[in-house]
Amino acid sequence: xxxxxxxxxxxSEYFKVLRNRIGVIFTIxxxxxxxxxxxxxxxxxKWYTASALIKIAPRGEEAVTTFDGSTTDRPFDQTAFxxxxxxxxxxxLQLPIINALGLDKEWAKTIFxxxxxxxxxxxALGHMGQILDISFEHGTSLIKIAADSQDxxxxxxxxxxxxxxxxxxRDADEATRAxxxxxxxxxxxxxxxxxxxxxxALVDQLRDEAGKQGVSIDPxxxxxxxxxxxxxxxxKRDLLTAKxxxxxxxxxxESVKDLPDDQFVNxxxxxxxHEIPNIASLRTDAFKLExxxxxxxxxxxxxxxxxxxxLRAELAKTQEQIKDLIAGTRRAIVVDSQMxxxxxDLLNKEVEDLTAKTQxxxxxxxxPFRDAEREYEKQESVLDAYSVHLKQVIADSRLMVSPVxxxxxxDPPENPSKPNKFINLIVSGVAGLVFGLAVAFLIEYLDTSxxxxxxxxxxxxxxxxxxxxxxxxxxPLTPQxxxxxxxxxxxxxxxxxxxxxxxxxxxxxxxxxxxxxxxKSTTLYNLAIVCxxxxxxxxxxxxxxxRPVVHQMVKVPNERGLANYLRNEGDxxxxxxxxxxxxxxxxxxxxxxxxxxxxxxxxxxxxxxDELKQRYDLVLVDSPPILGISDGSIIAREVDYVxxxxxxxxxxxxxxxxxxxxxxxxxxxxxxxxxxxxxxKSDDAYYYYSNYESYHKKDKKDAARKKKASGGSNGxxxxxxxxxxxxxxxxx
Numbered sequence: 001x002x003x004x005x006x007x008x009x010x011x012s013e014y015f016k017v018l019r020n021r022i023g024v025i026f027t028i029x030x031x032x033x034x035x036x037x038x039x040x041x042x043x044x045x046k047w048y049t050a051s052a053l054i055k056i057a058p059r060g061e062e063a064v065t066t067f068d069g070s071t072t073d074r075p076f077d078q079t080a081f082x083x084x085x086x087x088x089x090x091x092x093l094q095l096p097i098i099n100a101l102g103l104d105k106e107w108a109k110t111i112f113x114x115x116x117x118x119x120x121x122x123x124a125l126g127h128m129g130q131i132l133d134i135s136f137e138h139g140t141s142l143i144k145i146a147a148d149s150q151d152x153x154x155x156x157x158x159x160x161x162x163x164x165x166x167x168x169x170r171d172a173d174e175a176t177r178a179x180x181x182x183x184x185x186x187x188x189x190x191x192x193x194x195x196x197x198x199x200x201a202l203v204d205q206l207r208d209e210a211g212k213q214g215v216s217i218d219p220x221x222x223x224x225x226x227x228x229x230x231x232x233x234x235x236k237r238d239l240l241t242a243k244x245x246x247x248x249x250x251x252x253x254e255s256v257k258d259l260p261d262d263q264f265v266n267x268x269x270x271x272x273x274h275e276i277p278n279i280a281s282l283r284t285d286a287f288k289l290e291x292x293x294x295x296x297x298x299x300x301x302x303x304x305x306x307x308x309x310x311l312r313a314e315l316a317k318t319q320e321q322i323k324d325l326i327a328g329t330r331r332a333i334v335v336d337s338q339m340x341x342x343x344x345d346l347l348n349k350e351v352e353d354l355t356a357k358t359q360x361x362x363x364x365x366x367x368p369f370r371d372a373e374r375e376y377e378k379q380e381s382v383l384d385a386y387s388v389h390l391k392q393v394i395a396d397s398r399l400m401v402s403p404v405x406x407x408x409x410x411d412p413p414e415n416p417s418k419p420n421k422f423i424n425l426i427v428s429g430v431a432g433l434v435f436g437l438a439v440a441f442l443i444e445y446l447d448t449s450x451x452x453x454x455x456x457x458x459x460x461x462x463x464x465x466x467x468x469x470x471x472x473x474x475x476p477l478t479p480q481x482x483x484x485x486x487x488x489x490x491x492x493x494x495x496x497x498x499x500x501x502x503x504x505x506x507x508x509x510x511x512x513x514x515x516x517x518x519x520k521s522t523t524l525y526n527l528a529i530v531c532x533x534x535x536x537x538x539x540x541x542x543x544x545x546x547r548p549v550v551h552q553m554v555k556v557p558n559e560r561g562l563a564n565y566l567r568n569e570g571d572x573x574x575x576x577x578x579x580x581x582x583x584x585x586x587x588x589x590x591x592x593x594x595x596x597x598x599x600x601x602x603x604x605x606x607x608x609x610d611e612l613k614q615r616y617d618l619v620l621v622d623s624p625p626i627l628g629i630s631d632g633s634i635i636a637r638e639v640d641y642v643x644x645x646x647x648x649x650x651x652x653x654x655x656x657x658x659x660x661x662x663x664x665x666x667x668x669x670x671x672x673x674x675x676x677x678x679x680x681k682s683d684d685a686y687y688y689y690s691n692y693e694s695y696h697k698k699d700k701k702d703a704a705r706k707k708k709a710s711g712g713s714n715g716x717x718x719x720x721x722x723x724x725x726x727x728x729x730x731x732x
Contacts, residue, residue: 021440028436029429036428040419047418050155050410051146052163056084056170057403058141084143085134088166091125094132097161098124103154110150132162142407152412159410167404174403185390192383199376206369232354239347246340253337261326268329276329282322289315456646456673459653460660465643465672466492468523490523490530493674497641499536499618508609508619508639510543511674512626514659518647519676521622525553528620532583536617539576541587543605543635544624548589554579561590565608572608573615585616605638626662627655636668644673 018025058080087093098104104119107127112119119127131148145162149155256264265279293311301308453464468489499507511520511527521544528540542550542562551558556577565572565587576585612619621639626632636642642663646656656673663670 017441018437021443024443025433025436025440028439029432032432032435033425033428036424036431037421040421040424044419045150046416047148047150048152048155048413048415049146049148049417050152050159050413051144052159052410053407054143054145054163054167055141055405055407056143059083059173059403078138081136081143087169088134088145088162089129089132091121093162093165093169094125094128095121097158097165098128101154101157101161103128103158106154128158132158145410147410148418152414156410156412163404163406163409167402167406170404171402182390182393185386185393189383189386189390192379192386196376196379196383199372199379202372203369203376206372232351235347235351235354239344239351242340242344242347246337246344249333249337249340253333256333257330261323264326264330276325279322279325282318282325286315286318286322289318453675456656456675459657460644460673462644462660462670463672465496465674466490467648467675467678468519469678487526487530490526493527493643494531494534497671499531501617505610505613506537506617506619507641508613508621509641509643510621510623510635510639511643511645512623512632512636512659512663512668513645513647514625514627514655515651516547516625518625518645518650520645521549522553523645523674523676524620524622525550528584528618529581531618532581535583537583537585537615538618538620539585539587539612539616541608541612541619541621542589543621543631545589545592545631546624546629550586550622551588554584554586556586556588558588558590561588562608563590563592565590566592566604572611587612602634602638605634609638626659633662633666633668636663636670637666640669642668642670644670645676646673647676648678650677 098121104121104124105117107124108116108119111127133146133148134143135146136143145159147155147158147162149158256267259267265276265283268276289311293308293315296305296308296311297303303309453467456464466489497509499509501507511524513520525540528538532538540550540554542548545563545566548558548561551561556579560569561575564570564575572587575590576587579586609619609621619639621635623632623635626636644656644660644663660670
């Protein structure tokens with residue numbers, strides 16, 4: 001048996017396998033999708049889902065109505081949701097719902113098919129957990145309660161009952177928590193009141209003890225203990241201000257004391273608030289005197305002129321006044337800095353005295369009294385805060401709304417949620433596609449037929465002479481159709497064999513196949529057509545006396561032929577008939593009786609072939625399949641050439657291999673093989689052979705266009721002829 005290892009599908013052949021098996025894949029896909037739809041729609045149990053939506057507040061942060069009518073809305077986290085989900089699925093919440101709706105009895109009928117009258121609480125809770133789903137949207141305070149049931153009304157009742165029961169439970173919990181909070185605050189107020197009373201009694205006791213020691217404390221003078229502190233704080237603030245002023249004056253003094261007079265004056269003016277009185281007018285007068293003096297000198301007056309000397313004397317006097325003012329200002333700045341430092345020293349002394357006095361007071365009876373009084377005031381403030389908080393809690397309890405708000409109640413659904421037809425169809429489609437692909441590749445793997453030319457040549461060790469495309473099937477050619485592109489494969493075969501007459505003898509050839517139906521008779525007939533049209537004289541002998549078909553293709557009677565010759569009823573030339581093609585003659589099989597089957601003998605065939613080869617350029621002999629019938633082996637031995645015909649993807653390789661071996665066993669001259677009925681459009685290996693038709697069509701269309709352009713009034717006839725030619729080309 002042939003080795004199937006060479007039949008393994010390689011990665012580069014995947015697409016070709018899919019293209020060749022697309023029908024199988026598509027059929028399995030359709031069947032799977034239809035089956036999935038039927039099971040979903042007719043077989044599977046329908047489940048309905050109803051959902052209610054509620055909005056809740058986290059525990060301890062109940063929704064409270066504000067003054068503008070809005071409510072608080074803070075989202076809760078995953079942990080808080082898990083806690084509330086556990087509560088909703090607890091037996092404390094679900095058992096009352098099961099009992100109120102009678103679900104334990106209803107489920108006993110529908111789910112458990114009446115095996116029991118009533119489910120146990122554990123069974124009912126278990127089923128409730130399976131059909132109830134609690135979920136929430138992250139970042140919100142919304143919880144979705146979804147219930148599944150075979151009855152849409154029951155699903156809606158369960159979802160609404162869970163929402164109502166949970167709301168009732170939360171309302172009760174929040175009311176208890178609010179009342180408990182107010183009671184706790186009242187207890188704290190009572191305890192704080194005792195502390196306040198104790199602090200008040202201590203203040204009164206210290207006041208009485210101070211009175212016994214001769215220190216009188218007026219109960220209305222609550223600020224006595226704080227006045228010394230107030231004075232001390234005031235003096236500290238004054239001291240701080242004085243230090244800042246002294247520092248500012250010191251910095252001013254240090255900055256301007258070494259400056260020249262002009263810069264000194266300009267700096268004070270720039271600082272603002274430190275201008276020298278009358279300095280501006282004096283500087284203006286000095287500038288005017290200098291200008292007048294310069295003018296007189298320019299007019300020709302001498303330095304010793306009285307007017308010039310008078311202006312000089314007045315200018316000197318003014319400049320002296322300016323210097324005196326600047327010097328006085330410098331001294332004033334120094335004095336101000338010294339006075340500021342002195343004020344700082346005085347305030348330091350006062351602060352020290354007040355500090356000593358305050359410390360002395362604290363060491364006396366007034367200190368403990370002041371501490372006790374302050375503690376009393378502190379505890380009284382705490383008591384007031386508790387009272388305000390109690391009033392707020394009472395007010396909030398009056399404004400409080402339910403922590404659970406039902407946003408939307410569940411309605412009985414119209415369409416089932418399970419099974420999901422869309423999802424099931426997608427799953428069916430995917431499963432069908434995967435199964436179809438698996439089947440396609442399995443078929444391809446198990447297919448041991450010949451697939452490619454290289455495959456055939458590697459298996460049989462002989463060359464592929466030509467291939468015949470499968471367009472229209474292996475149809476017999478007519479003398480007119482032999483000119484069409486479909487006949488190109490036969491012309492290639494004729495060119496490769498190059499039949500020539502040698503020594504006055506034409507060659508004889510037969511085409512054999514391993515099994516019936518591989519198209520050897522049609523192929524031989526078509527070869528005869530193209531050879532006859534090439535000018536060769538051809539005789540076509542129908543050697544298949546069991547199932548003759550040649551006479552049907554050439555359209556001649558089959559009353560007399562090879563069978564008559566084998567029965568010695570006349571010479572072989574008497575039974576040869578002319579066909580419609582002048583160079584083509586035929587020797588039909590004739591009528592062979594069942595008793596004469598197997599009378600084909602080599603000597604008679606050899607004598608017949610010798611006589612025919614002397615008269616014709618080519619003798620073509622049709623033959624039955626070589627496997628299982630002896631006639632094929634006889635013809636293979638007697639003819640000059642044998643061509644093995646293999647139909648593409650029809651029989652296992654073993655058939656073709658045994659056919660070749662059968663030819664070799666009778667010493668037949670097998671010169672090559674012909675692949676018939678090849679799907680050249682789907683197999684990439686036959687790409688070049690699939691271009692026959694496009695090449696010829698282009699030539700014919702170009703010729704038709706030229707004829708139309710030059711035909712004038714005969715254009716319509718040319719177009720019709722072109723269309724007819726194209727149709728005939730498509731047929732073959």
